Amino acid sequence: MRTSGLLVITAGALVALAAWPAFVAHRVAQVRAADVPTPAPIVRDYENRDKLVAFWEGAVREDHRNDMLSPRILAGQYLQRYRERGDISDVLRAQHMAERSLAIQPRNIAATAVLASVMLTLHRFREALHYVNVDVAYDPRGPEFLTQQASLEMELGDYAGAQRSLGRVDPAQRNDIAVETIRSRYDELTGHLDEARVLLRRATDEFETNFSAPAAARAWYHFRAGELAFEAGDNDAAVGEERTAIAEFPGFNLAWKDLARFQLALHRYPEALKAATTGANITPFPETLGYEADAQAALGDAKGAAQTRDLIFAIERIGNAYHVNDRLLAVYYSDHHLRPNDTLAIAKREVSGGERGDEIYAQDTLAWAAAMDGQWTLAQGAMAKALRYGTQDPLLQFHAGAIALHFGRRAEAKRRFEQALRQNPNFHPVYADQARRALATL
Numbered sequence: 001m002r003t004s005g006l007l008v009i010t011a012g013a014l015v016a017l018a019a020w021p022a023f024v025a026h027r028v029a030q031v032r033a034a035d036v037p038t039p040a041p042i043v044r045d046y047e048n049r050d051k052l053v054a055f056w057e058g059a060v061r062e063d064h065r066n067d068m069l070s071p072r073i074l075a076g077q078y079l080q081r082y083r084e085r086g087d088i089s090d091v092l093r094a095q096h097m098a099e100r101s102l103a104i105q106p107r108n109i110a111a112t113a114v115l116a117s118v119m120l121t122l123h124r125f126r127e128a129l130h131y132v133n134v135d136v137a138y139d140p141r142g143p144e145f146l147t148q149q150a151s152l153e154m155e156l157g158d159y160a161g162a163q164r165s166l167g168r169v170d171p172a173q174r175n176d177i178a179v180e181t182i183r184s185r186y187d188e189l190t191g192h193l194d195e196a197r198v199l200l201r202r203a204t205d206e207f208e209t210n211f212s213a214p215a216a217a218r219a220w221y222h223f224r225a226g227e228l229a230f231e232a233g234d235n236d237a238a239v240g241e242e243r244t245a246i247a248e249f250p251g252f253n254l255a256w257k258d259l260a261r262f263q264l265a266l267h268r269y270p271e272a273l274k275a276a277t278t279g280a281n282i283t284p285f286p287e288t289l290g291y292e293a294d295a296q297a298a299l300g301d302a303k304g305a306a307q308t309r310d311l312i313f314a315i316e317r318i319g320n321a322y323h324v325n326d327r328l329l330a331v332y333y334s335d336h337h338l339r340p341n342d343t344l345a346i347a348k349r350e351v352s353g354g355e356r357g358d359e360i361y362a363q364d365t366l367a368w369a370a371a372m373d374g375q376w377t378l379a380q381g382a383m384a385k386a387l388r389y390g391t392q393d394p395l396l397q398f399h400a401g402a403i404a405l406h407f408g409r410r411a412e413a414k415r416r417f418e419q420a421l422r423q424n425p426n427f428h429p430v431y432a433d434q435a436r437r438a439l440a441t442l
Contacts, residue, residue, distance in 0.1 A: 037205050037206055037208065037209045038209060039205075039208040039209060040208065040209055040210060040211030040213075041211060042215050042218065042248050043211065043212065043213070043214070043215060044215055045214050045215060046084045046214070046215055046216060046249065046251065049077070049080065049081050049084060050081075052077050053074070053077045053078065053081060056070055056073050056074035056077055057074060059074070060074055060097070060100075066104060066105075067104070068101045068102075068104035068105035068108060068111070069101075071097040071098070071100040071101040071104075071111075072097070072098065072101035072108065072110050072111045072114065074097045075093075075094040075095075075096075075097035075098040075101065075111065075114045076094070076110075076114055078090045078091070078093040078094035078097065079091065079094045079114060079117055079118070079121075080214060080216070082094070082121065083216050084216050084249075084251055085251070085282070085283065086253055086282065086283030086285075088121075088324070091118055091121045091122060094114060094117075094118050095115065095118045097114075098111045098112075098114040098115045098118065099111075099115070101114075102115070109135050109138055112131050112134050112135050113131070113132075113135055113145075113148075115128075115131045116128045116129075116131035116132045116135070116148060116152075119131065120152065120155070121324070122324065123324050123326075125152055125155045125156050126156070128152050129149065129152040129153070129156070132145055132148045132149050132152060133149065135148075136149055140168070141168060141169060141170040141173075142169070142170065142173070143169050143170070143173045143174075143176040143178050143179045144178060146165050146166065146168055146169050147165075147166070147169070147176075147178040147179055147181070147182040149162075149165045150162040150163075150165035150166045150182050150186070151182050151185070153165060154185065154186065154189065154359070155359060156358070156359065157358025157359035157360070157362070157363075158358070159186070159189065159190060159389060162182075162186055163186065166179065166182065166183055166186065177203045177206050177207055180199045180200070180202055180203040181199075181200065181203045181221075181224075183199055184196045184197075184199040184200040184203065184224075184228075187199065188228060188231070188391075188392075189360055189389060189391055190389040190390065190391070191389055191390030191391055191392055193228065193231055193232055193392045194232070196228055197225075197228045197229070197232060200221070200224060200225055200228060201225065203221065204221040204222065204225055207221050208221075215248055215249040216249045216252060218248050218249070219244075219245040219246070219248040219249035219252045219255060220245070220252075220254075221245075222241045222242070222244040222245035222248065222255070223241070223242060223245045223252065223254050223255045223258060225237075225241040226238045226239070226240075226241030226242040226245065226255070226258055226259075226262070227258060229241055230258075230261075230262055230265075230424065230427075231392065231393055231394065231423065231424065232423065232424070233394075233422075233423050233424035233425065233426075233427075235262065235265075235266060235424070235426060238258075238262050239259065239262050239263070242255045242256075242258050242259040242262065243259065246259070251282055253279050253282040253283040253285065253288070255279075256275050256276070256278050256279025256282065256288065257275075257276070257279045257285055257287055257288040257291070259275040259279075260272045260273075260275035260276035260279060260288060260291040260292070260295070261287075261291055263275060264276075264291050264294055264295060264298075264429045265426045265427060265428055265429050265432070266426050267298075267426075267429065269295050269298040269299050270295075270299065272291060272294075272295040272298075273292060273295035273296060273299065275291075276288050276289070276291040276292035276295055277292055280292055280308075280311075284311060284315060285325070285328060286312050286315055286316075286325050286328040286329050286332050287328045287331065287332060289308050289309075289311050289312050289315075290312060290332040290335075290336070292308050293305045293306075293308040293309050293312070294429065296308060298429075312329070312332060315329070316329050326346050326347075326349055326350045327347075327350050327361070327362065327365050329343075329346055330343050330346045330347040330350065330365050330369050331365055331368075333346070333369075334347075334365070334368045334369045334371075334372045335430075337372060340369070340372050340373035340374075341373060343369045343372065343373065344366075344369045344370055344372075344373045344375065346369070347362075347365050347366040347368075347369035347370070348366065350362050350365060350366070351363065351366055358385060360385075360386050360388075360389065360391055360396075361386070361396075363382045363383070363385040363386040364382070364383070364386040364396050364399060366378075366379075366382040367379045367380075367381075367382035367383040367386055367399060367403065368399050370382060371399075371402065371403055371406070376403070376406055376407070379403050379406075380403055380407065383399065383400050383403050386399075386400075387400055392419075392423060393423075394419070394420035394421070394423040394424045394427035394428075395420070395427055395428055395431065397416045397417075397419045397420040397423070398416065398417065398420045398427070398428065398431045398432075398434075398435055400412075400416045401413045401414075401415075401416030401417040401420065401435065401438070402434075402438075404416060405438065410442055413438065413442060414439060414442040417435040417436075417438055417439050417442075418439065420432075420435055421435055421436065421439075
C-alpha cells in the first residue's frame with residue numbers, strides 16, 4: 001500500500017553515549033533549578049534494527065540445540081520493528097520465535113512476556129492476560145507484570161480488576177515509571193484527567209533519563225502526553241508533544257496521526273495534510289488516511305480525497321485480516337456516514353467474543369455506529385456503558401449529548417455539549433461546531 005517514509009538521522013548510539021558525560025555537566029545547573037531529571041541523548045536504535053534482526057536470525061539458523069536465548073531476543077527485535085514500522089508480519093514472526101524459545105525452555109519469563117505482547121497487538125486480550133498471569137506468579141508484587149496485568153484488564157473493560165492489580169504493587173515501588181504510566185491511563189478513563197496528566201508528566205520526565213531506551217519508547221511518552229493535553233483543551237501543548245515525539249523518533253506513525261488529528265480540529269488544513277500524508281506513508285492506518293482525506297477535501301482536492309478514501313476501503317477488504325483496525329474503521333465510517341450497516345457490524349465485532357465488551361471506547365464506538373445506523377435504543381445502552389466511569393473525553397461527551405438529544409433529554413444534552421466544549425472548544429473539526437449550534441437551540 002504505502003511504502004515507508006522513515007527519515008534518516010545521522011547521530012548514532014555510540015556518539016550519543018560518548019557525549020553523555022559532557023552533556024550532563026552542561027545541563028546540571030539548569031536541571032537543579034527546574035527540578036526536572038536530566039534527559040539523556042537519544043539513541044537512534046531504529047537505524048540499526050534490520051542489522052540486529054539479521055544478526056539474530058543468523059544466530060537462530062545455527063540451530064544450537066539448547067539455545068532458547070537467540071529466538072527470544074529475535075522475537076523481541078521483531079516486535080520492536082513492528083512498533084517502529086507497523087508491519088503485522090513482524091508480530092507473527094515474533095510469535096513463532098517466542099514459541100520456539102518456550103519449547104526449548106518452558107519456564108521462560110522473557111519469552112512469555114513477548115507472547116503477551118504479541119497477543120495484545122493482535123487484540124487477543126484474554127490470551128495476552130493468560131501469559132501475563134503466568135509471569136505475575138514469579139513476581140506477585142513487582143511492578144513490571146502487575147502493570148501489564150492492569151493494562152490488559154482495562155482493555156477488557158475490567159477497571160475494578162485493574163485497580164486491584166495496581167493496588168497489589170509493593171508500596172515501595174509505586175513510584176515506578178511503569179506504575180505511574182498505567183495509573184495515568186486508569187485515571188484518564190475514570191474521570192481524573194488532571195491527575196492523569198500529572199502522573200504521565202512525571203513518568204515522561206523520568207523515562208527521558210534512560211539513555212539506553214529505544215527512541216520509539218521515549219517518543220511514545222510524548223505521544224501520550226499529547227493525547228491527554230488535547231483531551232484537556234491544552235492544544236498548543238498537544239501539538240508540541242507530538243512534535244517532540246516525532247523529533248525523537250521521526251518514523252513514529254502514531255504521533256504523525258495525532259498531529260494530523262489536532263491540526264485538523266484546529267482547522268489548520270495544510271499542516272494536517274502534511275502530517276497525515278507523512279504518517280500514512282509510514283503506516284496506512286485508516287484513521288490517518290481519514291485525516292488525509294478530510295484535509296484534502298477541506299483544501300478543495302476532491303479527487304485526491306476520493307482516492308484516499310478508496311485506500312481505506314481497501315484496508316478493510318485486504319489489510320484487516322486480524323481485525324486490529326476494526327475500531328478505526330468503524331470510527332471513520334460513522335463520522336463520515338458511510339456504509340452504516342457494515343459499520344455497525346464492525347463495531348459489534350469489536351465488542352463480541354468476550355474480548356472488549358465492556359471497554360469504554362469499544363462501547364462508545366458501538367454507540368455512535370448504532371446511532372448513525374438509526375438504532376438508537378442500542379446506541380443508548382452502549383453509551384450508558386461508555387459513560388459509567390465519568391470519562392472526560394470531549395468526543396465521548398459529544399456522542400452522549402447527541403444521543404440524549406435524540407431521546408428528548410434536553411438538559412442532559414446541554415450538559416454534555418457544554419462539558420465537551422469546556423474541555424476543548426476545538427475537540428473535533430466538525431462536531432465542535434455542531435455542539436455549539438445545538439446549544440444555541442437548547
